Amino acid sequence: MNRSAFLGPILILLGIFMFLKGENTFSTGTIFEYFWPTLFVIPVGIFFHWMYFFILQRKGVGMLVPGGIILTAGVVCQLSALFDIWHLTWPGFMLAVAVGLFELYWFGGRNKWLLIPINILTVMSLLFFAIFSIGTLFGTLFHNQSIIAIVLIIAGGLMMIMRNRQKSY
Numbered sequence: 612m613n614r615s616a617f618l619g620p621i622l623i624l625l626g627i628f629m630f631l632k633g634e635n636t637f638s639t640g641t642i643f644e645y646f647w648p649t650l651f652v653i654p655v656g657i658f659f660h661w662m663y664f665f666i667l668q669r670k671g672v673g674m675l676v677p678g679g680i681i682l683t684a685g686v687v688c689q690l691s692a693l694f695d696i697w698h699l700t701w702p703g704f705m706l707a708v709a710v711g712l713f714e715l716y717w718f719g720g721r722n723k724w725l726l727i728p729i730n731i732l733t734v735m736s737l738l739f740f741a742i743f744s745i746g747t748l749f750g751t752l753f754h755n756q757s758i759i760a761i762v763l764i765i766a767g768g769l770m771m772i773m774r775n776r777q778k779s780y
Contacts, residue, residue, distance in 0.1 A: 648688035656682025679711030702739035
């Protein structure tokens with residue numbers, strides 16, 4: 612693989628990050644602060660996949676479980692570090708286990724019993740993503756709790772009025 616094909620996109624992403632971040636000081640510590648998952652975690656996940664596909668010639672399918680978990684956790688950590696959204700992305704660690712098990716299912720013997728924990732972990736992860744993302748969205752949109760209180764009072768009142776009308780007919 613050509614070195615410029617690898618370093619080119621990294622330099623572009625680093626330049627975009629520096630432009631968007633807008634900090635006056637950008638040092639080695641800043642690079643480690645924001646890109647530690649790309650430097651240390653994601654390469655380990657890629658290493659496990661490389662071992663399975665190229666070194667072991669698809670014979671050691673067990674290499675994909677830690678590879679999938681570490682690679683997905685690295686992506687979750689990278690997104691969280693860049694955008695400071697740890698409070699939203701923590702369900703990604705459950706999803707990381709589901710990804711590792713799914714790779715075992717897909718490239719292994721297609722053991723149907725693996726689909727049970729895969730589906731449970733995926734649904735839980737997506738459910739928590741949705742709940743916390745919606746909660747954060749509402750918190751951002753409605754800084755004042757009195758608006759939410761008024762909406763709840765009106766909704767409850769309308770429900771009671773509709774219920775009383777249905778009983779009288």
